[in-house]
Amino acid sequence: MITITDISRECGVSRATVSKALNGAPDISAETAKRIRETAKRMGYLPNAAARALKMGRSYNIGVLFSDATGGGISHEYFSLILESVKAEAERLGYDITFISKDIGAMDMDYYEHAKYRNCDGVFIASADFTDPAISRLCTSEIPTVTLDYSFDSRSSIISDNVNGMETLVRFVYENGHRKIAFIHGEMTSVTQKRLASFRKTCAALGIAVPPEYVREAVYHDPRSSGLATRAILELNERPTCIFYPDDLSFLGGMSELEKHGLSIPGDVSVVGYDGIPLSQVLRPRLSTYRQAAERIGEEAAKALIDEIEHPDTWIPQQITVEGELLKGDTVRNIG
Amino acid sequence: MITITDISRECGVSRATVSKALNGAPDISAETAKRIRETAKRMGYLPNAAARALKMGRSYNIGVLFSDATGGGISHEYFSLILESVKAEAERLGYDITFISKDIGAMDMDYYEHAKYRNCDGVFIASADFTDPAISRLCTSEIPTVTLDYSFDSRSSIISDNVNGMETLVRFVYENGHRKIAFIHGEMTSVTQKRLASFRKTCAALGIAVPPEYVREAVYHDPRSSGLATRAILELNERPTCIFYPDDLSFLGGMSELEKHGLSIPGDVSVVGYDGIPLSQVLRPRLSTYRQAAERIGEEAAKALIDEIEHPDTWIPQQITVEGELLKGDTVRNIG
DNA sequence: TTGTATGCGTTATCAT
DNA sequence: ATGATAACGCATACAA
Numbered sequence: 001m002i003t004i005t006d007i008s009r010e011c012g013v014s015r016a017t018v019s020k021a022l023n024g025a026p027d028i029s030a031e032t033a034k035r036i037r038e039t040a041k042r043m044g045y046l047p048n049a050a051a052r053a054l055k056m057g058r059s060y061n062i063g064v065l066f067s068d069a070t071g072g073g074i075s076h077e078y079f080s081l082i083l084e085s086v087k088a089e090a091e092r093l094g095y096d097i098t099f100i101s102k103d104i105g106a107m108d109m110d111y112y113e114h115a116k117y118r119n120c121d122g123v124f125i126a127s128a129d130f131t132d133p134a135i136s137r138l139c140t141s142e143i144p145t146v147t148l149d150y151s152f153d154s155r156s157s158i159i160s161d162n163v164n165g166m167e168t169l170v171r172f173v174y175e176n177g178h179r180k181i182a183f184i185h186g187e188m189t190s191v192t193q194k195r196l197a198s199f200r201k202t203c204a205a206l207g208i209a210v211p212p213e214y215v216r217e218a219v220y221h222d223p224r225s226s227g228l229a230t231r232a233i234l235e236l237n238e239r240p241t242c243i244f245y246p247d248d249l250s251f252l253g254g255m256s257e258l259e260k261h262g263l264s265i266p267g268d269v270s271v272v273g274y275d276g277i278p279l280s281q282v283l284r285p286r287l288s289t290y291r292q293a294a295e296r297i298g299e300e301a302a303k304a305l306i307d308e309i310e311h312p313d314t315w316i317p318q319q320i321t322v323e324g325e326l327l328k329g330d331t332v333r334n335i336g
Numbered sequence: 337m338i339t340i341t342d343i344s345r346e347c348g349v350s351r352a353t354v355s356k357a358l359n360g361a362p363d364i365s366a367e368t369a370k371r372i373r374e375t376a377k378r379m380g381y382l383p384n385a386a387a388r389a390l391k392m393g394r395s396y397n398i399g400v401l402f403s404d405a406t407g408g409g410i411s412h413e414y415f416s417l418i419l420e421s422v423k424a425e426a427e428r429l430g431y432d433i434t435f436i437s438k439d440i441g442a443m444d445m446d447y448y449e450h451a452k453y454r455n456c457d458g459v460f461i462a463s464a465d466f467t468d469p470a471i472s473r474l475c476t477s478e479i480p481t482v483t484l485d486y487s488f489d490s491r492s493s494i495i496s497d498n499v500n501g502m503e504t505l506v507r508f509v510y511e512n513g514h515r516k517i518a519f520i521h522g523e524m525t526s527v528t529q530k531r532l533a534s535f536r537k538t539c540a541a542l543g544i545a546v547p548p549e550y551v552r553e554a555v556y557h558d559p560r561s562s563g564l565a566t567r568a569i570l571e572l573n574e575r576p577t578c579i580f581y582p583d584d585l586s587f588l589g590g591m592s593e594l595e596k597h598g599l600s601i602p603g604d605v606s607v608v609g610y611d612g613i614p615l616s617q618v619l620r621p622r623l624s625t626y627r628q629a630a631e632r633i634g635e636e637a638a639k640a641l642i643d644e645i646e647h648p649d650t651w652i653p654q655q656i657t658v659e660g661e662l663l664k665g666d667t668v669r670n671i672g
Numbered sequence: 673t674t675g676t677a678t679g680c681g682t683t684a685t686c687a688t
Numbered sequence: 689a690t691g692a693t694a695a696c697g698c699a700t701a702c703a704a
Contacts, residue, residue, distance in 0.1 A: 001452075001681095003680095003681055003682085004681065004682065004683095005681080013690075013691085014690065014691045014692075015681090015682085015683095015691090015692095016683080016684085016690075016691060016692075016693090017689085017690055017691070019681095019682065019683060019684090020683090020684095020690090023683085027689060027690080028689070028690080029689060029690090032689080032690085046445070046449055046452050046453050047453060047681090047682080048390070048453070048455070048680090048681050048682070049386075049453050049454050049455060050385075050386045050387075050389035050390040050395065050455050050680090050681080050682095051386075051390050051680070051681035051682045051683090051696090052681080052682060052683080053386035053682095053696095054384070054386040054387050054390055054680090054681080054682075054695095054696050054697065054698090055681080055682045055683050055684085055695075055696050056682080056683070056684095056696085057696080059386065060441075061434070073420060074410065074416050074419060074420060075413055075416040075417050075420055075614075077411055077413070080410050080411040080416045081411050083410060084409060084410055084411055087435055087437075091435075091437055091439070091440050091441070092441070093441060094440055094441020094442060094443075095440075095441070096434055096435065096440065096454060097434065097435045098397070098432055098433065098434045099423055099427075099432065099433045101423075101427055103427070104427050104430055104431075104432065105396075105427070105428070105429060105430020105431070106430065107430075109382070113382055116337075116382050117382050117383060117384070117385050118385050118432060119384070119385060119386050223618045249615075249618070252618045252619065252620075253618070255620065256620040259620060278411075279585075279588075279615070282559045282585070282588045282589070283588065284588075284591065284592040284595055337697095339696095339697055339698085340697065340698065340699095341697080341698095349674075349675085350674070350675045350676075351675090351697090351698080351699095352674075352675060352676075352677095352698095352699080352700080353673090353674055353675070355697095355698065355699055355700085356674090356699085356700090359699080363673060363674080364673070364674080365673060365674090368673080368674085383697090383698080384696090384697050384698070386696085386697080386698095387680090387696070387697035387698045387699090388697080388698060388699080389680095390679095390680050390681065390682090390696090390697080390698080391679080391680055391697080391698045391699050391700085392680085392698085392699070393680080
C-alpha cells in the first residue's frame with residue numbers, strides 16, 4: 001500500500017508537504033504541488049479513509065436506515081428507488097453509503113451506537129418504526145439526520161405530499177363521476193393518518209358521504225390482506241363504484257379478488273393505487289395512481305443531509321415537501 | 337466521545353489493559369476484566385471503527401457492487417432480495433455493508449480503488465458488466481471477492497443453477513404437451529448463454545425442434561422489449577403454444593401484447609418466466625416460473641466471502657451452486 | 673497479570 | 689514555502 005510517506009520519500013519532501021499538496025492547500029508552490037500530485041498518481045496512491053476519519057472526525061460516509069422490521073424494506077420498488085437515488089446523489093457529493101441496523105455480530109448496538117461506531121457523518125432514515133425509542137435516540141442525538149415522511153423537532157425531513165396526493169386522487173375519481181368510494185388503507189402510521197384524513201376531508205368538501213363500512217384497514221404491500229378487505233367491501237349491500245388501495249402492490253390483491261367475483265376493472269369497479277412505481281404502469285390495465293417522486297425524494301434527502309454536515313453553522317432544519325403527480329392510468333372509468 | 341483512555345483512567349489501569357479486557361484477551365484477570373467491561377458499559381463506550389481499521393488493517397466492512405449500468409440495479413426485486421439477505425448474513429457475522437461504485441465525488445476511482453480506499457475486507461459483486469476491465473481488475477486484486485453468476489479464476493462465486501433451472505422449465509412444459517416453444521431471452525451475457533444452451537439442449541433431448549424464428553432477443557426486465565418480441569412471434573405463420581420469457585417482469589410485456597391479440601393465458605398461449613420473484617405469485621394467473629433462491633444466494637455469498645476473509649490460509653476458492661425450484665403457477669396449460 | 677512503548681496513515685499547528 | 693511534531697483511538701510486542 002502506497003502511503004503519503006512513500007510519496008514524501010520519492011519526492012524528497014516532508015509528509016506534511018505531501019498532504020497539503022494533495023489537498024490543494026494554498027501554501028505550497030505550484031510546481032512542488034504538481035510534482036507531488038504526479039508522483040502520487042504514478043505510484044498509485046490512494047487516501048486511506050480510516051486514517052482520514054480518525055484524524056478529521058469525518059468519515060465521508062452516511063448511514064441509511066431501511067428498516068427490516070416494518071415491511072418497508074428495500075425489496076419494495078418504491079424504497080429501492082429511493083435508495084438508488086440517495087446513493088447516486090451522495091456519491092456525486094463525495095459520500096459513501098453504509099447500512100445502519102441493530103445488532104452487528106456479537107455486539108448489541110442500537111441504531112445510534114451503530115452510526116457512531118461507524119463514524120457516520122449523518123443518517124438518512126427512510127423507513128422505520130418511528131415509535132421505536134431507538135429511532136428517537138438517533139434523531140435526538142448529535143448526529144445529523146434526515147427522516148422520510150416523519151418529522152422530529154429541529155430535524156430536517158423529506159415529506160412526500162400525502163395530503164395533496166390523496167386530494168388529487170379523490171378529485172380525479174370525483175370528476176369521473178364516482179360518489180361511492182371505498183378506502184382501504186395500511187396500518188395506522190402517521191402517513192396513513194394523513195392520507196385517510198385527506199381522503200375524508202376532500203370527500204367532505206365534495207359532498208361525498210363515506211359510510212364507515214367503506215373504510216377498511218389492510219397491511220401495506222400485502223396483496224392478500226387487501227384482497228380480504230376487498231372481499232368484505234364487495235359483500236356490502238351497497239357496493240362502491242371505486243376502491244382506493246393502500247399502494248400499487250396491494251392493488252394486485254384487490255384485482256384478483258375482483259376477478260373472482262367476475263367483476264372487471266374498470267368496467268364494473270374502478271380502482272386507484274398509491275406510489276406510482278414503474279410496475280403500476282406496466283400492468284394492464286395501467287393503474288390509476290399517484291406517483292411519489294422517489295428519485296427526487298432520495299436526491300433531496302442526500303442534499304439536505306450533506307448540507308447540514310458541511311455547513312453546521314448556517315444550517316436550519318427544514319421540511320422539504322416533494323410533490324408527486326397523478327398517473328391517470330386506465331382503472332378509473334368515467335361513469336358521469 | 338468515550339475512549340479507551342477514559343475507561344483506563346476511571347478504572348485506574350493502563351489503556352492496554354482496557355483494550356485487552358474489552359477484546360477478551362486471556363491474560364487479564366477475571367475480576368479486572370469484569371470491572372473494566374462494566375465501567376465501559378456504564379460510561380457508554382463504543383469502539384471506533386476507523387481507529388480499529390487503521391490499526392488492524394481490517395475494517396469489518398464489506399463492499400457490494402450492484403451495477404448501476406446494466407439495469408441489474410437494486411430496484412429489481414430479485415437483486416434487492418439478494419442485497420437484503422447478504423446484508424442480513426453479513427451483519428450476523430459482524431460486518432457492515434457499503435456500496436462500491438465508480439467516481440466518488442471529485443476523485444475518479446475505479447471499483448478496486450474505491451474498495452481499497454474504504455478498506456473493504458472483501459467485495460461481493462452481484463450484478464455488473466463482467467467484461468468491464470475495472471471489474472477484472474477488482475477480481476484479480478488482493479481483495480477477496482465473490483461474484484454472482486460469473487466465475488473468475490481462483491475466485492469464489494455463487495452460481496444460480498441456470499442450466500438446471502431451464503431444463504426443469506422445458507421438461508415441465510413438455511410434460512404438459514407443448515412441442516412448439518418460443519424462447520425470448522435477454523441480452524447476451526454468460527447467464528443468457530447458459531440458459532439458451534440449456535433450453536436448446538433439453539429441447540433436443542426431448543426431440544423438440546426449435547426453428548430459428550422462435551428464438552428472439554429482448555432486454556432483461558424490460559416489458560416493452562419483450563412485448564415487441566412477443567408481437568413478432570405472434571405474427572409467425574406457425575404460432576408456438578408456449579413462450580418463454582427472460583424473466584418474470586418481462587412477462588408482463590408479453591401479457592399485454594397477448595391481450596391485445598385477444599389471446600388468453602393459458603387458454604390460448606402458455607407462458608413461463610424466470611426468477612420467481614414474489615410479484616410473480618401475486619399476479620393472476622400465477623406465473624409458471626423458476627424461482628432463484630435469492631435469500632440463499634445472498635446468504636451463501638456473505639458466508640463464502642467472510643470465510644475467505646477470516647481464514648485466508650485454509651481458504652480454497654469454490655463455486656457454490658444454489659438450486660432453485662419450479663413454481664408451477666397457472667400459466668402453462670396442459671394440452672397433452 | 674499488568675504496563676510501556678510504538679505505530680497504523682493522516683492532518684493540523686506551529687516553527688523555520 | 690516547507691518541515692517538525694503531535695495527535696486521532698486502538699491493538700500489540702515486549703518488558704516488568
